[in-house]
Amino acid sequence: MEENKLYRVYSKYLKEKYGEKVYKLPINLPVTCPNRDGCVGYGGCIFCGEKGAGFENLSNVLSVREQLIKNKDYISKRYKAMKFIAYFQNFTNTYLPLERFKGYIKEAIMDDIVEIDISTRPDCISEKYLKFLDSVKKEYDKNITVELGLQTVNYHTLKKINRGHSLAEFIDSVQRIKKYGFNICVHLILNLPWDDMDDVIENAKIISALGIEQVKLHSLYIVEDTIIGKMYKEGRIKLGSKDEYIKRVITFLEYLHPDIVVQRLIGRAPKEDTLFVNWDTSWWKIKDEIIKTMKQNNSYQGKRCNYLNGKALIKFN
Numbered sequence: 176m177e178e179n180k181l182y183r184v185y186s187k188y189l190k191e192k193y194g195e196k197v198y199k200l201p202i203n204l205p206v207t208c209p210n211r212d213g214c215v216g217y218g219g220c221i222f223c224g225e226k227g228a229g230f231e232n233l234s235n236v237l238s239v240r241e242q243l244i245k246n247k248d249y250i251s252k253r254y255k256a257m258k259f260i261a262y263f264q265n266f267t268n269t270y271l272p273l274e275r276f277k278g279y280i281k282e283a284i285m286d287d288i289v290e291i292d293i294s295t296r297p298d299c300i301s302e303k304y305l306k307f308l309d310s311v312k313k314e315y316d317k318n319i320t321v322e323l324g325l326q327t328v329n330y331h332t333l334k335k336i337n338r339g340h341s342l343a344e345f346i347d348s349v350q351r352i353k354k355y356g357f358n359i360c361v362h363l364i365l366n367l368p369w370d371d372m373d374d375v376i377e378n379a380k381i382i383s384a385l386g387i388e389q390v391k392l393h394s395l396y397i398v399e400d401t402i403i404g405k406m407y408k409e410g411r412i413k414l415g416s417k418d419e420y421i422k423r424v425i426t427f428l429e430y431l432h433p434d435i436v437v438q439r440l441i442g443r444a445p446k447e448d449t450l451f452v453n454w455d456t457s458w459w460k461i462k463d464e465i466i467k468t469m470k471q472n473n474s475y476q477g478k479r480c481n482y483l484n485g486k487a488l489i490k491f492n
């Protein structure tokens with residue numbers, strides 16, 4: 176059985192949608208995050224390092240256009256790519272004045288950019304910004320995706336990791352984005368030390384119940400000079416095993432609605448920047464293990480997605 180019969184693979188979804196392979200081009204804006212600069216909190220989420228998520232990004236001294244052209248040149252030559260997604264990746268890309276936000280997004284509008292993908296926090300979504308994105312969608316015929324960092328639906332864990340928002344802000348942002356018909360991709364860390372398998376299942380159920388279009392799964396990596404890094408060194412947190420992570424991913428997929436596209440099954444970070452990453456195993460080996468185990472157990476995405484639309488009424492049908 177091929178990988179995309181086990182779960183809905185992002186690259187295949189893009190190929191079906193755009194008729195050919197599409198590549199994401201990361202953009203690094205000179206922005207920060209309200210959870211780091213004191214607006215919502217100081218110091219950020221306990222796992223967030225100085226570089227945010229942008230280990231492979233170009234310098235944010237370069238303009239959006241320069242970053243796109245540089246990355247596009249490289250990827251076009253290497254893969255003969257023709258279509259791209261402009262991915263505003265690092266930190267909180269809507270946490271800036273509206274006019275500046277508009278300027279950055281407009282710089283990314285080019286013929287071969289088919290989609291604009293903006294990564295942000297649930298408490299940084301507002302109607303004004305969404306209305307502007309809607310005008311971009313209509314005027315320039317660009318698809319819009321908003322990537323929302325959530326990490327877990329467990330609001331007790333959200334406090335422990337110092338997210339600076341709870342589940343309510345996430346639900347509010349999802350409802351607002353949905354009115355404009357944009358795609359939403361939710362980021363989740365499936366092995367936070369305070370979450371158990373019930374939380375993993377609830378993650379899948381809430382994402383499915385809200386009709387989210389895409390998810391990106393991460394394994395927790397520990398960056399030096401972070402609060403969680405200190406906790407790790409002092410032995411104050413216990414990380415689950417690789418096998419436990421694999422089990423969590425498979426259970427999550429089984430509860431996830433089969434239509435939801437999965438951008439990623441596991442996170443990745445350079446070894447030199449981390450105290451712990453992926454049990455010293457390459458991400459693709461872990462991905463292969465997940466697929467192998469799914470095949471062995473006759474497991475697939477949506478296998479246990481039987482809880483929507485009046486589950487208890489089934490006995491009358």
Ligand code: SF4
Nearest residue numbers: 208210219220223266
């Ligand atoms: S919301 Fe994102 S950028 Fe902000 S502190 Fe948390 S992980 Fe870092």
